[in-house]
Amino acid sequence: MARIDDVARQAGVSSSTVSYVLSGKRSISKPTRDRVLQAVKDLGYRPHAGARALASSRTNVIGLMLPLRPGVNVAVVMEFASGVVTRARELAHDVLIVTADDPDAIGRAIGGSMVDSLIVMDVESNDPRIGVLSDSPVPVMLIGLPDDPGGLSCVDFDFEGAGRLAVARLAARGHTHLALIGSPPSVYERGTSYARRLDRGYRAACADRGLEARVLQTTASIAAGQEAIAELLAAHPEITGVVVHNEAALPGVLMGRAGLAEPLDVVAIAPESIATGLGTRLDLIALPAQAIGREAVDLVMAQSDEGAAAQTRLLSPQARALDPSAS
Amino acid sequence: MARIDDVARQAGVSSSTVSYVLSGKRSISKPTRDRVLQAVKDLGYRPHAGARALASSRTNVIGLMLPLRPGVNVAVVMEFASGVVTRARELAHDVLIVTADDPDAIGRAIGGSMVDSLIVMDVESNDPRIGVLSDSPVPVMLIGLPDDPGGLSCVDFDFEGAGRLAVARLAARGHTHLALIGSPPSVYERGTSYARRLDRGYRAACADRGLEARVLQTTASIAAGQEAIAELLAAHPEITGVVVHNEAALPGVLMGRAGLAEPLDVVAIAPESIATGLGTRLDLIALPAQAIGREAVDLVMAQSDEGAAAQTRLLSPQARALDPSAS
DNA sequence: CTGAAAGCGCTAACAA
DNA sequence: TTGTTAGCGCTTTCAG
Numbered sequence: 001m002a003r004i005d006d007v008a009r010q011a012g013v014s015s016s017t018v019s020y021v022l023s024g025k026r027s028i029s030k031p032t033r034d035r036v037l038q039a040v041k042d043l044g045y046r047p048h049a050g051a052r053a054l055a056s057s058r059t060n061v062i063g064l065m066l067p068l069r070p071g072v073n074v075a076v077v078m079e080f081a082s083g084v085v086t087r088a089r090e091l092a093h094d095v096l097i098v099t100a101d102d103p104d105a106i107g108r109a110i111g112g113s114m115v116d117s118l119i120v121m122d123v124e125s126n127d128p129r130i131g132v133l134s135d136s137p138v139p140v141m142l143i144g145l146p147d148d149p150g151g152l153s154c155v156d157f158d159f160e161g162a163g164r165l166a167v168a169r170l171a172a173r174g175h176t177h178l179a180l181i182g183s184p185p186s187v188y189e190r191g192t193s194y195a196r197r198l199d200r201g202y203r204a205a206c207a208d209r210g211l212e213a214r215v216l217q218t219t220a221s222i223a224a225g226q227e228a229i230a231e232l233l234a235a236h237p238e239i240t241g242v243v244v245h246n247e248a249a250l251p252g253v254l255m256g257r258a259g260l261a262e263p264l265d266v267v268a269i270a271p272e273s274i275a276t277g278l279g280t281r282l283d284l285i286a287l288p289a290q291a292i293g294r295e296a297v298d299l300v301m302a303q304s305d306e307g308a309a310a311q312t313r314l315l316s317p318q319a320r321a322l323d324p325s326a327s
Numbered sequence: 328m329a330r331i332d333d334v335a336r337q338a339g340v341s342s343s344t345v346s347y348v349l350s351g352k353r354s355i356s357k358p359t360r361d362r363v364l365q366a367v368k369d370l371g372y373r374p375h376a377g378a379r380a381l382a383s384s385r386t387n388v389i390g391l392m393l394p395l396r397p398g399v400n401v402a403v404v405m406e407f408a409s410g411v412v413t414r415a416r417e418l419a420h421d422v423l424i425v426t427a428d429d430p431d432a433i434g435r436a437i438g439g440s441m442v443d444s445l446i447v448m449d450v451e452s453n454d455p456r457i458g459v460l461s462d463s464p465v466p467v468m469l470i471g472l473p474d475d476p477g478g479l480s481c482v483d484f485d486f487e488g489a490g491r492l493a494v495a496r497l498a499a500r501g502h503t504h505l506a507l508i509g510s511p512p513s514v515y516e517r518g519t520s521y522a523r524r525l526d527r528g529y530r531a532a533c534a535d536r537g538l539e540a541r542v543l544q545t546t547a548s549i550a551a552g553q554e555a556i557a558e559l560l561a562a563h564p565e566i567t568g569v570v571v572h573n574e575a576a577l578p579g580v581l582m583g584r585a586g587l588a589e590p591l592d593v594v595a596i597a598p599e600s601i602a603t604g605l606g607t608r609l610d611l612i613a614l615p616a617q618a619i620g621r622e623a624v625d626l627v628m629a630q631s632d633e634g635a636a637a638q639t640r641l642l643s644p645q646a647r648a649l650d651p652s653a654s
Numbered sequence: 655c656t657g658a659a660a661g662c663g664c665t666a667a668c669a670a
Numbered sequence: 671t672t673g674t675t676a677g678c679g680c681t682t683t684c685a686g
Contacts, residue, residue, distance in 0.1 A: 001438065001464070003679060014657045019681055026682095029655060046438030050386065051679035053377030054662045061423070068409045078401035085395060089429050094441065096388070097412055097422045105416075111328065111373030113663095114421065137328070222578050223606025223651070248604055251549050251578050277575055279550025324550070330663060341673045346665055353666095356671060378663035381678045440679095657686080662679105669674075 002043035010039035022047065053113060062088050062297065063115035065098040065106070067122040073220065073247050076289060079271045080121055080143060083293020091301060100129075110136050117300040119143060119293075123154075125191040139303035141296045145193050145312070153303065153310040155296045159194045159269075162285050162317035163201025166243040166267045169283060169319055171209055175241035175265055178206065179214040181228050181253055182245050188217055198245050198269065214239070218249045225252020233260070241265040247274050254280050267319070275322055282322040288315055329370035337366040349374065380440065389415050389624065390442035392425040392432070394449040400547065400574050403616060406598045407448055407470060410620020418628060427456075437463050444627040446470060446620075450481075452518040466630035468623045472520050472639070480630065480637040482623045486521045486596075489612050489644035490528025493570040493594040496610060496646055498536055502568035502592055505533065506541040508555050508580055509572050515544055525572050525596065541566070545576045552579020560587070568592040574601050581607050594646070602649055609649040615642055 008015040013032060020026040021036040028036075039045070053059045064084050066077055085095050096115055098105045100122065106129065109115050116138060120129065123144030133140045134150040142154045163180075170178055180202050182188075183195040199215060206213035214236065218228045228249065232239060240262070244253050247270045257264045265283070268275055272286040292315060302308040335342040340359060347353040348363040355363075366372070380386045391411055393404055412422050423442055425432045427449065433456065436442050443465060447456065450471030460467045461477040469481045490507075497505055507529050509515075510522040526542060533540035541563065545555045555576065559566060567589070571580050574597045584591045592610070595602055599613040619642060629635040 001440075004681095005679085015680080016658080016682075017656060020656090023681080027655070032656080044434075044438070046434060046440075048381065048679050049439040049441045050377040050380030051662090052681075054375065054381055054664085055679075055681040057662075057681095059377065064424075068412060074405035074409075075402045078405050082395045082401075085424055085426055089426060089432075094436070095424045097391075097424055099412055099416060102416050107371075107373060109421070111371070112376040113328075113373075114376045221604050221606040252606075255582050277548050279548040279579075331665095332663085342663090343665075343674080344672060347672090350665080354671075359672080375663050378678090379665075381680085382663075382665040384665095384678075655686105658684090660681105660683085662681085665676105665678085667674105667676085670672085 001048075002045040004045070004047065006043055007036065007039045007045045010043060011035040057113065059114060059116050060092060061094045061096050061115045062300070063096050063098050063109045063118040065100050065118060065120040067100045069101055072122065075274055076247055076271060076287075077121065079273060079289035080293045083290035084119055084297055085293075086290075087294040087297040091297065093297075093301075106132055106136075110138055117141065117304045119296045119300060123193070125193040125196065139300050139310075141300040141303075143292060143296055145197070145314070147193070149310075149312065151310055153299055154312040155292055155299060156194070156314055157287055157289075157292060158314040158316050159197040160201035160204075161314075162245075162269050162287075163198040163203075163243070164205040165201075165317045165319055166269065166285055167202055167205035167209070167211075169267050169285075170241035170243070170265060171205075171211070173241070173265060176211060177236065177238040178211060178241045178243065179216060179232050179236070179239050180243045180245065181216050181218050181225070181232075181249060183217065184219050184246070185217045195245075202243060218246050220246060220248035222249065222252035222255070225249030225254075226256040227252075229253055229256030229260075229264070233264075239264075241267070243267050243269070245269040247271070250274075251278060254278060254282075269317075272322075276324070279324050280322075281324070283319065284322045285317050285319045291315060328375075329372040331372070331374065333370055334363065334366045334372045337370060338362040384440070386441060386443050387419060388421045388423050388442045389627070390423050390425050390436045390445040392427050392445060392447040394427045396428055399449065402601055403574055403598060403614075404448065406600060406616035407620045410617035411446055411624055412620075413617075414621035414624040418624065420624075420628075433459055433463075437465055444468065444631045446623045446627060450520070452520040452523065466627050466637075468627035468630075470619060470623055472524065472641070474520070476637075476639065478637055480626055481639040482619055482626060483521070483641055484614055484616075484619060485641040485643050486524040487528035487531075488641075489572075489596050489614075490525040490530075490570070491532040492528075492644045492646055493596060493612055494529055494532035494536070494538075496594050496612075497568035497570070497592060498532075498538070500568070500592060503538060504563065504565040505538060505568045505570065506543060506559050506563070506566050507570045507572065508543050508545050508552070508559075508576060510544065511546050511573070512544045522572075529570060545573050547573060547575035549576065549579035549582070552576030552581075553583040554579075556580055556583030556587075556591070560591075566591075568594070570594050570596070572596040574598070577601075578605060581605060581609075596644075599649075603651065606651050607649075608651070610646065611649045612644050612646045618642060 123142045203213040450469045530540040
């Protein structure tokens with residue numbers, strides 16, 4: 001592997017000049033720059049990431065802490081992650097995976113100066129990691145919204161707004177008896193904030209309209225979705241509209257709906273890529289997971305590069321009718 | 328952040344002793360070691376990853392190149408990835424994500440000495456990356472089986488065997504008219520080897536038994552799965568058994584089956600975690616994605632640590648009846 | 655506009 | 671069993 005001195009010699013300059021050409025931190029005359037870049041290309045020179053990190057205390061790597069425990073919806077996780085990775089690459093950064101269940105991982109990544117910043121996914125209302133993260137020497141970005149962010153930045157979807165919007169959509173179409181087919185009980189119990197926030201928005205919007213706010217916590221499986229519909233309509237045949245916030249159960253709900261005599265109006269909250277995969281007509285409130293991932297990168301980079309302050313950003317919900325037959 | 332000299336001073340030893348205690352590359356008397364470890368703990372010392380990489384030319388990071396293009400089944404990708412990440416952590420390694428669509432990524436990761444080895448997912452029959460990877464200075468492990476591995480190691484599922492096994496299962500249960508609901512046409516066209524290999528095994532096993540080998544390339548969506556069943560039985564009502572190798576369409580196939588008058592025997596090839604999520608009885612040939620990920624790590628580490636030779640390993644298929652109601 | 659040289663924090667000979 | 675020391679390859683003052 002060629003080193004910086006090889007490039008310098010080949011271009012007839014000093015190694016510092018090569019460094020400056022590559023970093024652009026100093027103006028270099030065009031002829032010199034051209035010679036250097038040519039030498040870089042000729043030799044296939046790649047700066048050694050470790051040496052660079054050691055000398056500059058910057059790694060150009062973002063840590064991404066993601067949940068790998070059973071029960072999380074991997075498709076949704078991947079959607080966020082791909083937003084992070086894609087945006088990071090656009091900004092010339094790489095992404096190091098840090099698994100959430102490794103207790104020492106945070107320390108290793110941050111303390112070991114492996115990353116310039118850290119994005120933490122799947123943050124719960126009362127997340128035990130927040131304490132450790134709060135006095136991290138590098139900027140930390142939470143995806144999710146804990147009860148107390150402890151001074152850390154957060155990005156997330158406005159789930160409360162999404163719950164309200166879902167009810168508004170159904171109410172506007174004349175429905176007066178609704179239900180929410182929600183996250184699994186385990187997710188509620190774990191205190192995952194998005195489930196609670198969606199619930200809150202849904203209930204508030206129902207209350208505003210004097211509607212009864214039924215909620216069915218539903219296991220994450222297609223079968224559970226089917227059962228939920230059957231169960232719901234058996235107990236409450238007057239229900240004509242449901243909100244579904246459970247990606248794994250959604251197909252089952254739609255299957256259940258297909259078998260009904262009376263029409264059932266469904267508003268789903270899910271990433272668009274997942275909803276379109278269902279190939280069904282659907283009123284969708286798209287969970288912009290990719291966009292949130294990208295936003296997380298932008299915000300955390302602003303903090304590490306420009307020393308921007310911590311902030312919380314919620315992305316607003318937007319509904320759209322999905323109609324695969326129309327495309 | 329405490330540095331190695333701080334630890335050395337605190338423990339009353341030299342920095343090299345600290346280094347040796349931490350790496351275990353030299354025997355250290357118990358009292359000395361204890362003092363060092365105590366100092367490490369007291370100061371919250373973390374070795375600087377870059378400095379370590381620079382001095383030792385080892386990063387303890389594995390690169391994982393994964394497909395992020397639209398159309399890949401993220402759930403399946405994540406399954407492989409989680410196997411890689413989990414196993415890597417067990418072996419005290421971290422994982423750096425390298426996206427496949429970034430043409431320069433391989434060079435940056437390998438040339439920049441960011442990783443000790445590279446695992447490449449979703450390798451196609453005639454993958455253009457193989458050329459570059461073949462003369463990589465670090466060991467490379469392919470997940471997938473190209474026509475010509477170019478001297479690189481490969482791990483994959485024995486899809487051909489899985490195709491044979493699926494037919495054997497159905498034949499053993501007395502079926503004589505079968506069909507394969509396979510990958511989307513785009514996957515076949517892209518030359519993704521697993522689709523072809525499964526196809527080959529399926530056809531061979533059919534041929535062995537004098538059965539007609541019908542194949543329906545199916546789009547990756549639930550709706551497509553439903554349509555596939557309808558279409559298939561409309562054209563060939565004599566079919567009583569199908570093999571499904573299309574995770575996204577599988578739920579649709581099962582929905583379609585539920586609506587039939589005659590029973591339809593289904594053998595699915597999919598990761599177990601995906602199949603169990605369906606909550607249905609199912610004859611499953613589990614695609615051991617996690618195990619493959621783990622195996623990839625083990626093999627590539629054997630290469631980088633012990634200089635083991637490149638090799639190809641295919642994991643054998645195993646069938647099992649899935650019955651959620653029984654659990 | 656360019657160069658020389660002092661580290662960044664660690665590992666691994668080489669010595670003792 | 672432990673210490674001394676010369677780098678690893680780069681960035682960035684400080685000089686010119």
